[in-house]
Amino acid sequence: MTQSSPSPPLLDMRGIRKSFLGVPALAEASFQVNRGEVRALIGQNGAGKSTLIKVLTGVYKADGGTVTFDGRPVAFDSPHAAQLGGIATIYQEVNLVPYRTVTENIFLGRERRRFGLLDWRRMNAEARELLAGLDVHVDVTRPLREFSIATQQMTAIARALSFDAKLVIMDEPTSSLAEHEVSVLFDVIRRLRDSGVSVVFVSHRLDELYAVCDRVTIMRDGRTVDDRAMADISKYELVSKMIGRDLAEVRRAASRAPHQAEAAPVIEASGLELGQALRGVDVAVRSGEIVGLAGLLGSGRSETARVLFGADAPDSGEVRVDAEPVRFAVPRDAIRRGIGFSPEDRKVEGIIPQMSVRENLTLALLPRLTKAGIVDRRRQQQIVERFIERIGIKVSSADQPIRELSGGNQQKVLLARWLCMNPRLLVLDEPTRGIDVGAKQEIQSLIRELADDGLGVLFISSELEELVENADRVVVLRDGRNVAELRGDQISEERIMAAMAHGAAVEAEDGAR
Amino acid sequence: MNQLLAFRTRASNVLALQRHGALIALIALLVFGIVRYGDRFAGENLANLLADDAKFALVALGMTFVIMSGGIDLSVGSVALLGGVVAAQASGAGLVPAFGLAVLVGLALGSLNGVLIAKVRLEPFIVTLAALLGVRGLALYLSDKKAVVASGTGSFQDFGRWELLGLPVSAVFMFAAFLIGAAVLRYTAFGRTVLAVGGSEDAARLMGLPVARTKFVVYAMSGALAGLAGAFLAAQTGSVSTDTGIGWELSAIAAVVVGGTLLTGGVGSVMSTLVGVVLLQLIFNLIVFENSMGAIEISSFWESVIRGGFLLLVVLLQVKLSRRRASGGTAPA
Amino acid sequence: TTVGGGGGGETAAEGTKAPDPACKLATAQDPGNSAPPQNVPVAENAPKLAKKDTYRVAFSQNASNNPWRLAETESMKAEAGKLGHQLTITDAQNSQAKQIQDIRSLIAQKPDALFIAPITEQLANVVVDAAKADIPVFLLDRAVDTNIAKPGEHYVTVIRSDFVQEGLRAAVALARATGGRANIVELEGTTGSSPAIDRKKGFDEAIKQCPGMKIVASQDADFTRAKGQQVMETLLQSNPDVNAVYAHNDEMAIGAISAIKAAGKTPGKDVVVVSIDGSRDALQAVSRGELYATVECNPRFGPAAFKTMQEYAEGKPVPTVLVNQDRFFDQSNAKQFIEEAY
Amino acid sequence: MPETTTTPAAPSAAAAPAVRRKTSWAAYTQRYGAGTALVALLIFNALFTANFLTPANLLYVQLRQAAPVGIVALGMAMVIATRGIDLSVGSVMAISGQVGALALLSGTGLVPAVALALLAALLCGLFNGTLVARYGVQPIIATLILFIAGRGIAQLLTDGRLQNVDDPAFQFFGLGAIAGIPVQVVLLVVVAAAIWFVARSTPFGRYLVATGDNEPAARLAGVPVRRVKLIAYATSATLAGLVGLMEVARVSASDANNTGLGMELDAIAAVAVAGTPLTGGRISPVAVVIGALMLRLLQNTLIAHGVSREVAQMITGFIIVAAIYVQRQAGEGAG
Ligand SMILES: Nc1ncnc2c1ncn2[C@@H]1O[C@H](COP(=O)(O)OP(=O)(O)OP(=O)(O)O)[C@@H](O)[C@H]1O
Ligand SMILES: Nc1ncnc2c1ncn2[C@@H]1O[C@H](COP(=O)(O)OP(=O)(O)OP(=O)(O)O)[C@@H](O)[C@H]1O
Numbered sequence A: 001m002t003q004s005s006p007s008p009p010l011l012d013m014r015g016i017r018k019s020f021l022g023v024p025a026l027a028e029a030s031f032q033v034n035r036g037e038v039r040a041l042i043g044q045n046g047a048g049k050s051t052l053i054k055v056l057t058g059v060y061k062a063d064g065g066t067v068t069f070d071g072r073p074v075a076f077d078s079p080h081a082a083q084l085g086g087i088a089t090i091y092q093e094v095n096l097v098p099y100r101t102v103t104e105n106i107f108l109g110r111e112r113r114r115f116g117l118l119d120w121r122r123m124n125a126e127a128r129e130l131l132a133g134l135d136v137h138v139d140v141t142r143p144l145r146e147f148s149i150a151t152q153q154m155t156a157i158a159r160a161l162s163f164d165a166k167l168v169i170m171d172e173p174t175s176s177l178a179e180h181e182v183s184v185l186f187d188v189i190r191r192l193r194d195s196g197v198s199v200v201f202v203s204h205r206l207d208e209l210y211a212v213c214d215r216v217t218i219m220r221d222g223r224t225v226d227d228r229a230m231a232d233i234s235k236y237e238l239v240s241k242m243i244g245r246d247l248a249e250v251r252r253a254a255s256r257a258p259h260q261a262e263a264a265p266v267i268e269a270s271g272l273e274l275g276q277a278l279r280g281v282d283v284a285v286r287s288g289e290i291v292g293l294a295g296l297l298g299s300g301r302s303e304t305a306r307v308l309f310g311a312d313a314p315d316s317g318e319v320r321v322d323a324e325p326v327r328f329a330v331p332r333d334a335i336r337r338g339i340g341f342s343p344e345d346r347k348v349e350g351i352i353p354q355m356s357v358r359e360n361l362t363l364a365l366l367p368r369l370t371k372a373g374i375v376d377r378r379r380q381q382q383i384v385e386r387f388i389e390r391i392g393i394k395v396s397s398a399d400q401p402i403r404e405l406s407g408g409n410q411q412k413v414l415l416a417r418w419l420c421m422n423p424r425l426l427v428l429d430e431p432t433r434g435i436d437v438g439a440k441q442e443i444q445s446l447i448r449e450l451a452d453d454g455l456g457v458l459f460i461s462s463e464l465e466e467l468v469e470n471a472d473r474v475v476v477l478r479d480g481r482n483v484a485e486l487r488g489d490q491i492s493e494e495r496i497m498a499a500m501a502h503g504a505a506v507e508a509e510d511g512a513r
Numbered sequence B: 001m002n003q004l005l006a007f008r009t010r011a012s013n014v015l016a017l018q019r020h021g022a023l024i025a026l027i028a029l030l031v032f033g034i035v036r037y038g039d040r041f042a043g044e045n046l047a048n049l050l051a052d053d054a055k056f057a058l059v060a061l062g063m064t065f066v067i068m069s070g071g072i073d074l075s076v077g078s079v080a081l082l083g084g085v086v087a088a089q090a091s092g093a094g095l096v097p098a099f100g101l102a103v104l105v106g107l108a109l110g111s112l113n114g115v116l117i118a119k120v121r122l123e124p125f126i127v128t129l130a131a132l133l134g135v136r137g138l139a140l141y142l143s144d145k146k147a148v149v150a151s152g153t154g155s156f157q158d159f160g161r162w163e164l165l166g167l168p169v170s171a172v173f174m175f176a177a178f179l180i181g182a183a184v185l186r187y188t189a190f191g192r193t194v195l196a197v198g199g200s201e202d203a204a205r206l207m208g209l210p211v212a213r214t215k216f217v218v219y220a221m222s223g224a225l226a227g228l229a230g231a232f233l234a235a236q237t238g239s240v241s242t243d244t245g246i247g248w249e250l251s252a253i254a255a256v257v258v259g260g261t262l263l264t265g266g267v268g269s270v271m272s273t274l275v276g277v278v279l280l281q282l283i284f285n286l287i288v289f290e291n292s293m294g295a296i297e298i299s300s301f302w303e304s305v306i307r308g309g310f311l312l313l314v315v316l317l318q319v320k321l322s323r324r325r326a327s328g329g330t331a332p333a
Numbered sequence C: 001t002t003v004g005g006g007g008g009g010e011t012a013a014e015g016t017k018a019p020d021p022a023c024k025l026a027t028a029q030d031p032g033n034s035a036p037p038q039n040v041p042v043a044e045n046a047p048k049l050a051k052k053d054t055y056r057v058a059f060s061q062n063a064s065n066n067p068w069r070l071a072e073t074e075s076m077k078a079e080a081g082k083l084g085h086q087l088t089i090t091d092a093q094n095s096q097a098k099q100i101q102d103i104r105s106l107i108a109q110k111p112d113a114l115f116i117a118p119i120t121e122q123l124a125n126v127v128v129d130a131a132k133a134d135i136p137v138f139l140l141d142r143a144v145d146t147n148i149a150k151p152g153e154h155y156v157t158v159i160r161s162d163f164v165q166e167g168l169r170a171a172v173a174l175a176r177a178t179g180g181r182a183n184i185v186e187l188e189g190t191t192g193s194s195p196a197i198d199r200k201k202g203f204d205e206a207i208k209q210c211p212g213m214k215i216v217a218s219q220d221a222d223f224t225r226a227k228g229q230q231v232m233e234t235l236l237q238s239n240p241d242v243n244a245v246y247a248h249n250d251e252m253a254i255g256a257i258s259a260i261k262a263a264g265k266t267p268g269k270d271v272v273v274v275s276i277d278g279s280r281d282a283l284q285a286v287s288r289g290e291l292y293a294t295v296e297c298n299p300r301f302g303p304a305a306f307k308t309m310q311e312y313a314e315g316k317p318v319p320t321v322l323v324n325q326d327r328f329f330d331q332s333n334a335k336q337f338i339e340e341a342y
Numbered sequence D: 001m002p003e004t005t006t007t008p009a010a011p012s013a014a015a016a017p018a019v020r021r022k023t024s025w026a027a028y029t030q031r032y033g034a035g036t037a038l039v040a041l042l043i044f045n046a047l048f049t050a051n052f053l054t055p056a057n058l059l060y061v062q063l064r065q066a067a068p069v070g071i072v073a074l075g076m077a078m079v080i081a082t083r084g085i086d087l088s089v090g091s092v093m094a095i096s097g098q099v100g101a102l103a104l105l106s107g108t109g110l111v112p113a114v115a116l117a118l119l120a121a122l123l124c125g126l127f128n129g130t131l132v133a134r135y136g137v138q139p140i141i142a143t144l145i146l147f148i149a150g151r152g153i154a155q156l157l158t159d160g161r162l163q164n165v166d167d168p169a170f171q172f173f174g175l176g177a178i179a180g181i182p183v184q185v186v187l188l189v190v191v192a193a194a195i196w197f198v199a200r201s202t203p204f205g206r207y208l209v210a211t212g213d214n215e216p217a218a219r220l221a222g223v224p225v226r227r228v229k230l231i232a233y234a235t236s237a238t239l240a241g242l243v244g245l246m247e248v249a250r251v252s253a254s255d256a257n258n259t260g261l262g263m264e265l266d267a268i269a270a271v272a273v274a275g276t277p278l279t280g281g282r283i284s285p286v287a288v289v290i291g292a293l294m295l296r297l298l299q300n301t302l303i304a305h306g307v308s309r310e311v312a313q314m315i316t317g318f319i320i321v322a323a324i325y326v327q328r329q330a331g332e333g334a335g
């Protein structure tokens, strides 16, 4: 692996090996980052990207290999050591302390002091300033958990930026961010690069890589398979390398069946209100229809989804299933009516970490897998195997605890949890978050297939492209209210964006429909 | 669950309110006592009560930090017994050496817990449960299974009689310790790290915080405070009986929780633990006073029922207060 | 660990063998109560008690978790009721710290007189506090440290049993029952409590006089029936040649008897049991022949306590120590006392 | 859990498989720290304790004494699986024992008396469960309420006095045997088997661990988390009530002051010592039984060898830590 740049790289990892209970996650992986460069790290779910990062920053101990950083051989034995060594990391799952304030989350570990005691005023002010640099304006003295996952992600970014590190690593920082935040982040990354800091950027969104990265390292099955200048590689080639076979880029089977507007809605909600979050949301999903729900961060999309599923009770408003008014007290009630829900925060609300993939996948299905009060293990196993194969979940066995899976594979298991229920309506909050391109297309076509068979889907995504490609209809929310509804040919990134930003203006335009 | 809007909004204000819930209950009980029992209840009785509470409060102070770090320390009662035993045995050498020895012994045992929990990473509950047994055994062994009597005279014996600012010196010490504890929590990096570790240990580790060291310190501190509490008891009563410390861990946990600290870690307040301690001890005092009014007779059996009932009341009050705060009164999970 | 002695499989039941000549206790009679203490001073400097018809008095009990304590409290209550005194009772629930707090709270009420059943000897400081508050204190069933709380000055008197003597009496009874040849299991009371310490002392010292009497196991059983039973079950397995049990109270003895029966042996025949207290259940066991004897330790302090208080108020001389006169129950007299036992 | 049916009678029979497993001997020792301690204790006693290896001792002393703790610990394990804890088991034992004894003495007959006692225990469990599941009170505090008040209630029923019960039919619960096996032991096996089956093969069993592992996620997956917790606490209390009755029957007297005293810690220790994390999400009845047997046998070994209480306590503390330490080393492989 020859370097084109004359000076030795800032980071040089060679021959890194790491296995978990005998299953290799990294096999002879190598990774270089030059000074002042933005380096993309890409690979399928489970390729070993996060593991590589964790090995570097002392979360895991490598089984073998060498690491040189800033000209010296290093072996950080804890994230703390890595931080001291000049590496700031944003790990894949937001890893902050939910009960503590935004300020604390930014400054924990290197608090500002005055007379030996903590100087809260100064820390709060600095925190505010740091976040303002990311165009986030929040009350920094509130506990982090009060804020949306996007704000939490921005806080994690602010924390990393405040380290004055030589290398900043971002493991899928954008998976829960929307366009605006992403562009703010890119500005920051470019500024970092200009000031000589190197950045490692992991993402499954290829456009983002092209937008901000200089070079790319491609990983597959725990190995490094290529290392190239971003400009020298086409998307097509990138994906092929990543997946390891020559994949004809699957264009979306434009089978958007012109479906009958007459079909009765599976679910219909009107006038949903809930505290500050929802102030009158109407949404309906017909069978066979994929409805996109768009909006800026905090516009109330997730909350709408939760209310439809019975996870939260609305203050007012009505939900009807098959034209019959319902009041779901608990999610179980919604599940009984054939509704499935994949939540936004998989770590907190999705996976049951210690349980096996098998059990996680069939948890919601258990009542139906039961014969005379006893779980039918054979059928359970059949179903699990079918879905592992069908959506390509990378596991060593169905008995593997789900917490050991890579982020994207966890997400796939959660999707499978609902798909195996044969639901009538699926509510998906950022379902493709953290899923690699190949898998994403598989999932999207799976959803489309199911929709063609009559499944209704409510689809929340911060990636407008995804909405445009998939949705039959897009409902745009703003500040907890419907501001627009686009259908058919009206659906375009520009229009959605305009509605998200200005709401009313587009509604006028809407009148034309 | 942190996505639950209702829950989110509640989160922090509520904890403040829970604290106040305990404070409100405390003030109500004090007013009740003064109105019903008059001067006999106020004045010296309350001063004595505070002096007696000091030892429980010290234990609860250590427990507060342990619980905020997401752990638990069941060994405090036994460590207090051991601290008392060694303090009483060393009492001939004077107050400071005796207290110092008790603190050292407590520190050593707390550190042992700390090493097993922070370094070896065993579960706090079971480690300190084992310590609860083992340390009690050790203390009984050292005391030859008999009460240990402090040497007849000297500063050690006088400790219980000293006053400062018109209060028994142990009560003053208790307030000072809590003020320092509160300052440590708010104004030192250590304090914030304790809360971070309790809030999410994984996150704290990935943030590069010294997780193991923090946990170690918290248990060592709890041990030292428990040892000191034992010395307080020995000095105040001139002896340490073999029953010392039985059930202290549960009283301390109750006081911490009544004060509004979450047992799951990550959130807490030091001063409100003090409120919890005084509140729970005050009930005993009130029952004795009520008994001597001659209106009703509260047997010790009823006393247990009343204490349990009161705990229930406070806990339900907290639940209610926190629900009221929930935005729009949505049903919580 | 293994059991010594040649007594192997044989049982040393009552009367089958001549008493061991080396053991004087084996032929001795019940020594009875200890001689009344000599030259006991009279309480003179303690706080005075005005003479009234009825009083406001308080009683600090240390626990209510066993029949003996309940009987003591009951007796105080009944007697106070009979005499028309107003009595406030506190219960320390087995905790010294709580008893101190209780007594402090009681002092704050300024009762006319204060009765204390101290949990340990170490309540002296708070007894001194009571005296300083000018409240006469009467101690029941246990003394406190007299270096700190001076008899006749900080408290009026202590009315108590002689636990050491009780142990001695039990030893004599056991020697008589086994002819001075015994492999004994001693079931001890709660660790650190003064009856456990003194009853052990009295017994252990006494049997030293008899070479044939050996304690093969001595274990803590918390003064409770269930623990007595459980510990005895275990000890009977590991020490099958046990032929005698000395229990520090009746409850443990009754538990032990159940264990003996469960092991297929006959209490009173294969294994002789002796204990202390004289509860109703114990007297019944004695009359059934399962318990050889029980040394009385009467919990009914009420009459004596209030009588002493009355005399003190009237200015009569009250000695600073009053020792209860306790009886000895065995097959010969148990039946007739069952009804009146607590 | 794999087939670790280490009955105390096993040591002699263990020789043959030991050869085959030789390679993984160390691994086994580590995986089952408590089980290994149990076997070591059995061997020690077989060698050094008189009359240890007799059926009478093993069945009627060791197993019978361990069974009550084991049964309560099994209920506790269900609560712990939901990430809870039940401190009230001792007090519930006292209440149930008192109620049962009082009912018997007032002449209700055996079956109604037992039913009443269990009903009282069940109510206690529902009280705990309601506080935890419905009001979201932290389990340790929710159950501390009954821990304190429950004993008072039990004492109040008879003003603290002991009730002698010598109804022979009732005594069967404590002293009887079925096919030569003590009732308690039979019940232990039945309860353990039932919980094992439920945990493994029924939706409820899976819900139990899912609730403890990640409650919000379980709820969103349609797990009825409140009901699951309620059932767990109710089961724990009912089992405690059952054991309370057995204890009363065994001693032939109900003693509200002492029945079940300290049982909560014994039961928690039994659950934890065999490796079940107290942070929930896991349940293994076999491990719980092994833990209970090990701790009881340890106590009895110390008693039989005349070790005094305080030294015994030190040794017990040490062995608990050693057992979980060894186990944790085994779990460390994961990195
Ligand atoms: N703690 C662990 N225990 C066992 N296996 C693990 C553990 N962490 C990761 N793995 C395995 O290592 C492999 C690499 O995982 P890693 O998280 O590095 O993937 P990734 O490239 O980051 O994927 P994604 O894009 O989905 O985040 C996966 O197969 C995963 O199952
Ligand atoms: N504690 C709080 N106080 C006030 N508003 C809050 C609080 N918590 C959340 N909100 C707001 O409720 C609204 C709805 O949030 P929701 O999570 O549903 O938005 P979203 O569109 O899904 O955004 P995201 O992309 O962040 O998930 C947001 O405006 C959010 O900021």
Ligand SMILES: [Mg+2]
Binding pocket: A049, A050, A051, A092, A171, A406, A407, A408
């Ligand atoms: Mg990853």
Ligand SMILES: [Mg+2]
Binding pocket: A301, A302, A303, A344, A429
């Ligand atoms: Mg959202």
